[in-house]
Amino acid sequence: MYFESIAAAMDMNGHGVYVWLAYAITVSLLVWLFWAPARQLRVRRLWLIAEEQRRLASEALRSGATPPHDHAADGRSSSMESSG
């Protein structure tokens, strides 16, 4: 360890502001880089599930059978819960 104390590591003989600012900006950009595709995959999966529920509901309507209650809303809420 080069620095003797936490305060010395923060200050870095006056250069601390620059160094820590550069690292903070980098960390936030890298976090976004990892987070964005993970979120996109999750959102798209939920969209696919919702779309499938809509398709099933409209098929049920077209076949003439009146659904006893709203299956679409049921399916949507349960699938949202199961996939977190």
Place this chain on the structure above:
Amino acid sequence: MWSFIHKLGSPPWFFRFGGNLVRWLLPVTLILLLVGAFWGLLVAPPDFRQGNSYRIIYIHVPAAVVALAGYYVMALAGAISLIWRIKMADIAMKAAAPVGAVLTGIALVTGAIWGKPTWGTWWVWDARITSMLILFFLYLGVVALFEAYENKAAAAKACAVLSLVGTVNIPIIYKSVDWWYSLHQPASIKFTGESAIDASMMYPLLLMIVAFYGLFAVTVVMNMRAELIWHHRQSSWVRQWAGFE
């Protein structure tokens, strides 16, 4: 070997392979980044002329190195897309562009912050810095061009041409510190001959360069998987993945 390359072009196979790759490469990359940053920030000695401000090198150089290498990856995907019309190459190109843009942005911003205490200015219109700024706009151009077209094939073609034309800029960036009189320091690590950097500073730097390569691979594959799902949302393997059928 050829069967592996052949399989890379298969969307369901790549989706599964990419998922497994991310599962082990992501934690390895994060550990390397943490160790490298800790080493560079707190363990390595200060520079005898620049003092502690030089510690920005541990993110500045890896980001710049991988931004340049990543451009070749994107342009190669563009060439494959143009020549063989492989859809997976379009997806790789689209996935690499935003990652390259962020890495180039990191190199520019950390360079500006490093420049303030070292050169006394945030920005100079120097050959190295200006050519890096052009690289940043090339990456952003590819990102924007993909969004500008309704027709996906036309978008991929335009992006492939732009990225191939832009490769002219890469050797200019590499050589800019030798060709022009520049404020920017020349490369410290050399493959041939003696490096101008002490081992105590070079090892954490090499570690961070490896970590940034891992970061590039992981984030590009993650982007590709998200894109594949959307591209093939009608296919049975996507429907299976989403939990029906």
